Amino acid sequence: MSSVTRSTTYRYPETSVLYRSLTRSFPKIIRGEGVYLYDETGKRYLDGSGGAYVANLGHGVSEIADMVATQMRKVAYVTGTAFTNEPAEELAAELASLSPGELDKFYFLTSGSDANEAALKLARQHWVEMGRPSKHKVIALVPAYHGNTLFTLSMSSREEAKENFRPWLVPGVQMPAPYSYRCGCAGDPICPRCTGTLLDEVIARECADTVAAFIGETVGGSSTGASVPRAEYWRTIRDICDRHRLLWIADEILVGAGRTGTWTAVEQYDALPDLLVLGKGLSGGYAALAAVATSERVLAPIAKRSGSLSHNQTFSHAPMMCAAGLAAVRYLKAHGLVDKCRSMAPTFHRKLTALGGLPFIGDIRGRGLLAGIEFVEDQKAKRPFDRRLRFAETFAAAALEAGLVVWPNVGHADGLRGDLVCLAPPFVVSESEIDELVALMSQALQITIDQLALS
Ligand SMILES: Cc1ncc(COP(=O)(O)O)c(C=O)c1O
Numbered sequence: 001m002s003s004v005t006r007s008t009t010y011r012y013p014e015t016s017v018l019y020r021s022l023t024r025s026f027p028k029i030i031r032g033e034g035v036y037l038y039d040e041t042g043k044r045y046l047d048g049s050g051g052a053y054v055a056n057l058g059h060g061v062s063e064i065a066d067m068v069a070t071q072m073r074k075v076a077y078v079t080g081t082a083f084t085n086e087p088a089e090e091l092a093a094e095l096a097s098l099s100p101g102e103l104d105k106f107y108f109l110t111s112g113s114d115a116n117e118a119a120l121k122l123a124r125q126h127w128v129e130m131g132r133p134s135k136h137k138v139i140a141l142v143p144a145y146h147g148n149t150l151f152t153l154s155m156s157s158r159e160e161a162k163e164n165f166r167p168w169l170v171p172g173v174q175m176p177a178p179y180s181y182r183c184g185c186a187g188d189p190i191c192p193r194c195t196g197t198l199l200d201e202v203i204a205r206e207c208a209d210t211v212a213a214f215i216g217e218t219v220g221g222s223s224t225g226a227s228v229p230r231a232e233y234w235r236t237i238r239d240i241c242d243r244h245r246l247l248w249i250a251d252e253i254l255v256g257a258g259r260t261g262t263w264t265a266v267e268q269y270d271a272l273p274d275l276l277v278l279g280k281g282l283s284g285g286y287a288a289l290a291a292v293a294t295s296e297r298v299l300a301p302i303a304k305r306s307g308s309l310s311h312n313q314t315f316s317h318a319p320m321m322c323a324a325g326l327a328a329v330r331y332l333k334a335h336g337l338v339d340k341c342r343s344m345a346p347t348f349h350r351k352l353t354a355l356g357g358l359p360f361i362g363d364i365r366g367r368g369l370l371a372g373i374e375f376v377e378d379q380k381a382k383r384p385f386d387r388r389l390r391f392a393e394t395f396a397a398a399a400l401e402a403g404l405v406v407w408p409n410v411g412h413a414d415g416l417r418g419d420l421v422c423l424a425p426p427f428v429v430s431e432s433e434i435d436e437l438v439a440l441m442s443q444a445l446q447i448t449i450d451q452l453a454l455s
Pocket residue numbers: 052111112113114116145146147148217221222251252253254279280
């Protein structure tokens with residue numbers, strides 16, 4: 001066995017980790033508690049985005065670690081091909097009781113990308129087994145993000161992430177996302193993009209007989225910086241999908257599991273998708289876990305014909321990850337954390353409005369404990385920065401330096417330009433921690449302005 005070289009500089013190529021960036025160093029986190037993370041030097045970071053929108057419950061919850069460890073001692077892994085297991089059964093039952101309408105069948109996987117891929121395949125399989133093989137196209141919103149597998153990336157509008165892989169990607173049908181700040185309709189009550197009626201036009205152009213599914217984030221995630229669709233949007237989408245016989249997949253990987261103040265974001269719209277996908281906060285980060293939710297109605301043609309889903313993975317339904325999900329969901333319920341998220345949301349958004357008076361802030365929006373802050377070079381014209389400035393990345397690095405974790409996104413304004421950061425603190429965040437978060441945001445903005453020499 002080779003000896004391990006100890007290093008205190010965690011950057012490529014100093015250690016054996018292939019880091020996500022090969023050009024910068026990474027602080028090494030050794031502990032987390034509530035909304036805070038601590039690195040090995042003792043520096044404290046306020047986890048303002050729960051990492052990648054994952055740490056909904058807060059860090060360092062030992063009850064969850066104990067439940068997972070107990071399950072691991074009983075049995076950590078069995079294959080879902082041969083067996084079921086206690087945590088998978090109990091987690092599915094818990095989720096069925098929390099989910100709206102008929103969504104009471106759950107398929108467990110280890111990442112949001114895998115789960116969206118499985119949901120899209122399930123939609124396609126539904127139509128094939130129904131005897132409608134011509135239905136294969138997927139309509140997806142722009143901007144949106146659905147994952148990093150080749151098909152979910154194909155259905156996403158992340159041009160930078162797609163760049164190297166274009167020859168491997170497949171074409172999707174794109175439709176502008178509800179994104180009021182950049183729509184240009186000035187609040188027109190019948191704007192097709194903002195009301196959702198645009199889907200009718202897109203289906204007419206594509207021919208309903210060739211379309212299998214429509215996929216959309218119920219409330220925007222990183223890609224539109226937490227843009228919130230109008231109240232009628234998802235009911236309109238539901239009606240159109242029914243009329244043209246499309247399956248609607250609600251991607252709630254980022255906004256589900258309580259993030260917007262209710263267990264699912266879609267229940268606030270009084271409309272029911274055919275499939276709903278959860279991930280990220282479902283386990284609060286205590287294991288890698290995602291889930292596809294659907295119903296007997298959608299599964300009926302598959303149950304009648306082939307009898308099994310054509311998407312399987314080694315870790316689907318694995319006990320240790322389902323145990324983490326079960327522990328997280330029970331902890332959320334026992335501590336009323338979704339209610340806490342909902343009741344803290346007005347304070348969170350009110351305090352964030354203080355940032356509105358600062359330079360280069362174009363818009364602040366969101367729902368629940370999710371907010372997007374969009375930066376612009378010209379506030380009146382909503383003109384984005386030149387991408388060469390790397391405003392969002394510079395801001396995120398400045399925030400980290402100041403002790404705050406935020407999630408940056410680029411490219412939403414026109415495919416290439418656009419800079420924003422999202423905030424999604426753990427549901428246990430207190431009012432004083434929100435004050436600290438807001439103060440660190442303005443500090444990070446000032447550092448960014450200085451570093452980029454903006455006037
Ligand atoms: C809305 C949405 N869908 C899908 C994904 C992909 O999830 P994962 O990174 O767990 O594969 C993400 C991840 O950021 C997401 O935000």
